[in-house]
Amino acid sequence: MSDDFETAVRSALARLSRGEVVTYGELAAEVGRPGAARAVGGVLARTEAPLPWWRVVTSTGRLVPGNEREQARLLEAEGVAVTSGTVSPRTMRKGSQARGRHRGPNG
DNA sequence: TATCTGACGATAG
DNA sequence: CCTATCGCCAGAT
Numbered sequence: 001m002s003d004d005f006e007t008a009v010r011s012a013l014a015r016l017s018r019g020e021v022v023t024y025g026e027l028a029a030e031v032g033r034p035g036a037a038r039a040v041g042g043v044l045a046r047t048e049a050p051l052p053w054w055r056v057v058t059s060t061g062r063l064v065p066g067n068e069r070e071q072a073r074l075l076e077a078e079g080v081a082v083t084s085g086t087v088s089p090r091t092m093r094k095g096s097q098a099r100g101r102h103r104g105p106n107g
Numbered sequence: 108t109a110t111c112t113g114a115c116g117a118t119a120g
Numbered sequence: 121c122c123t124a125t126c127g128c129c130a131g132a133t
Contacts, residue, residue, distance in 0.1 A: 005129090005130060005131090006130090006131095023115090023116090024114075024115050024116085025115070025116065028115085028129085033129070033130085035115095035116085035127090035128050035129065036115090036128070036129040036130065037115040037116060037128080037129080038113065038114090038115040038116085038128065038129055038130080039113090039115085039128090039129045039130040039131080040114085040115075040129090040130095041113070041114040041115055042112085042113055042114075042115095042129090042130065042131070043114090043130085043131095044114055045113075045114045046131090053114080056114080058114085058115065058116080059115075059116055059117085060116090063114095064114050065114065066114075067114080
């Protein structure tokens with residue numbers, strides 16, 4: 001299957017739900033290209049589509065450079081704790097814990 | 108085919 | 121916590 005790398009990344013990203021935060025590596029592995037975290041970032045950087053890019057952070061929990069403010073704002077809006085432009089070590093994996101209890105279980 | 112770039116990842120100091 | 125270095129991948133020239 002030679003699905004376009006971009007398409008795969010966008011699809012995986014669109015699969016995320018409210019409060020879900022994944023890293024570039026996780027996303028890359030999800031599309032079947034573990035180790036292509038860098039390529040994933042390149043795709044998200046060029047895409048203008050209405051994708052939840054703010055749900056993607058670095059492996060260290062660091063937010064996107066240049067959009068930290070916006071990402072932090074959007075994440076907090078979903079119930080994700082952000083500190084100093086950084087989310088908890090692993091705030092939460094695919095729907096585990098930590099979530100905006102004052103909001104629905106998901107979007 | 109070769110070379111460069113970049114919203115990455117891990118390790119070392 | 122920060123910077124520096126190496127490794128990795130996809131896309132563009």
